[in-house]
Amino acid sequence: MLFRLILLLLLSDIIASRSIVKTLPGYPSDLPFELETGYVGVGEKNDVQLFYYFVESEGSPKDDPLILWLAGGPGCSALRAFFYEIGPFTFNYEESIGKTPTLELNPYSWTKVASIIYIDQPVGTGFSYANTSESYISSDTISATQTYEFLRKWLVDHPEYLNNPLYICGVSYIGMVIPIIVQEIYNGNEAGNEPQMNIKGYMLGNPLTDKNRDINSRIKYAHRVALLSDNLYKSTKANCKGEYIDVDPSNGLCSSNLQLVDKCLDKINLPQILEPLCSTMNVKSNLLRWDRNSAEENSMDLLGPLQQVPGPWCRGYNYIFATKWANDRDVQKALNIREGIKTEWLQCNTSIEYSFGVSATVAYTFNVPSTVGYHRNLTHKNCRALIFSGDLDMRVPHLSTEKWIDSLNLNIESGWEPWFVDGQIAGYTIAYARNDYSLTYATMKGAGHTVPEYKPRESLAMVDRWFAYYPL
Incomplete structure (x- = not known):
C-alpha cells in the first residue's frame, strides 16, 4: 500500500x-x-x-x-x-x-x-x-x-x-x-x-x-463510385499489379495509367468527394500520398479582418474562424495559455507532415x-x-x-x-x-x-x- x-x-x-x-x-x-x-x-x-x-x-x-x-x-x-x-x-x-x-x-x-x-x-x-x-x-x-x-x-x-x-x-x-x-x-x-x-x-x-493498403484502396474506391471508367481501372490495376504507390519507374504502362487517373481525380475533394475544393486556397488533391486537407492548414492566408468569406462556399472556409478565435489574446488569456511560449496557434502543425514514408522534418518519425x-x-x-x-x-x-x-x-x-x-x-x-x-x-x-x-x-x-x- x-x-x-x-x-x-x-x-x-x-x-x-x-x-x-x-x-x-x-x-x-x-x-x-x-x-x-x-x-x-x-x-x-x-x-x-x-x-x-x-x-x-x-x-x-x-x-x-x-x-x-x-x-x-x-x-x-x-x-x-x-x-x-x-x-x-x-x-x-x-x-x-x-x-x-x-x-x-x-x-x-x-x-x-x-x-x-x-x-x-x-x-x-x-x-x-x-x-x-x-x-x-x-x-x-x-x-x-x-x-x-x-x-x-x-x-x-x-x-x-x-x-x-x-x-x-x-x-x-x-x-x-x-x-x-x-x-x-x-x-x-x-x-x-x-x-x-x-x-x-x-x-x-x-x-x-x-x-500502404489504405492509400492504395483509393483507386478501387474511385472506380466503385464512378470517378474512373471500367477500362481505365482494369488497365491500371493490371499494369500496376495493384500497387500504385511504390511503382517501378521502368513500368511505363503503369505510369501512363496513373497519369490518367490523376487527371480524373485531380479536382476531387478527398475528404468528401461531393463537396467542392476551396478555389482560393491553392488546394490540390494528392491522390497517392497521405495529405491533410490543405484548407485546414492555409486558413491563415485568408484571415485579414474577416470582412467577408470568399465564395462560393467550401468547408475549408469554416476553419478560418477557429484560427481567428484561437489567436486572439483575450481568448488565450481566458484559456490560461502560458504567455510567451507559443506565439501562433495553428489548426495543424505543418512541420509534422507525412508524405508516404518521407517526413518533412526530423521532428517526427512515422515509424x-x-x-x-x-x-x-x-x-x-x-x-x-x-x-x-x-x-x-x-x-x-x-x-x-x-x-x-x-x-x-x-x-x-x-x-x-x-x-x-x-x-x-x-x-x-x-x-x-x-x-x-x-x-x-x-x-x-x-x-x-x-x-x-x-x-x-x-x-x-x-x-x-x-x-x-x-x-x-
Whole structure:
C-alpha cells in the first residue's frame, strides 16, 4: 500500500496546472457546462507540456463514460474536434464576419453523453510545447507512450473519474496511434501500473490503419463510385499489379495509367468527394500520398479582418474562424495559455507532415506502417471497439477499413444491415465478437472523413447507443 501511495505521489507531482474556465470571448454569458484547461508534463524531465481541454458530461458525470479524444493530422489541434466535430461549441458563421467569432452551442455535442478530454498531441500541436529542442522530437510510438503517461497523470489528479468507463477515441491519422495506446493501457493494468484504469475499449473514425493498403484502396474506391471508367481501372490495376504507390519507374504502362487517373481525380475533394475544393486556397488533391486537407492548414492566408468569406462556399472556409478565435489574446488569456511560449496557434502543425514514408522534418518519425497487429492483439482482451466510416471519404476509404476488419477473423454476431435515426437510414452496420472482445463496424451514409462534422445528429445517436450497449 505504501509503494502504491509513493507511485501516485510521484505521478501527481508532475501535474503542471489546471483551471476552470467560466467565460469565453464570443459567448455572451457564463458557460453552461464545466470547462477545465491545463498542462500535464510528460517525457524525460517532463520537458513536454501537453495542453488539454476537459468538458464534464452534461448528463451524469459520475456514471457517464470518460473519453480521451485525440485529433488526427498528425499535428492537428484538439480544437478541431472541439468546434467542428464532437465539442460543445460551434461558430455562428454569419454573425462572425468582421468581428470576434461568435460561439453557439452544439446541440449534438458528445458531451451530452460523456465527459471528454481533448488533448493537443503530439508535442508541437496546438498549445502543447516542449522546454528543449530535443523534446520536440517525436514519433508514432513516442506519441503513444507520452499520451499514456498523460492519461495516468491526469487520472491521478482527477481520481473522481477513475471508476468511469474509459474509451480512447479519434479519427483519421490517429488510427496509427490509438491502438498502441489502448494496448499500453491494458498491458499497464496487467502489470499493476497505477492508477488502474477502467478501460472498456476504443473508437476510431475513418482511421488510417495500414498506410500502404489504405492509400492504395483509393483507386478501387474511385472506380466503385464512378470517378474512373471500367477500362481505365482494369488497365491500371493490371499494369500496376495493384500497387500504385511504390511503382517501378521502368513500368511505363503503369505510369501512363496513373497519369490518367490523376487527371480524373485531380479536382476531387478527398475528404468528401461531393463537396467542392476551396478555389482560393491553392488546394490540390494528392491522390497517392497521405495529405491533410490543405484548407485546414492555409486558413491563415485568408484571415485579414474577416470582412467577408470568399465564395462560393467550401468547408475549408469554416476553419478560418477557429484560427481567428484561437489567436486572439483575450481568448488565450481566458484559456490560461502560458504567455510567451507559443506565439501562433495553428489548426495543424505543418512541420509534422507525412508524405508516404518521407517526413518533412526530423521532428517526427512515422515509424508504424500498420496497426492491424495491435488490433489483433486487442481481440484477446476484454475490450469493445467501434469503427465507423463516412462512405464519401476517399482519404481513408471504407473499403480498406472493411478489409482489415475482415482479416481479424472474428465471428459475425449480426450481419450487414441498415441502422436508422428518426426513421431514416443513417448507414449500415455489422457486429463481430470473439470471447470477451466485440467490434461494431458502421458506415455513415453521406459523411466525409471526419464523420461527426458531416453528420452530427446521427453520430451522437450512434455513440449514445453504443455506450449503452444497444444495437445501432
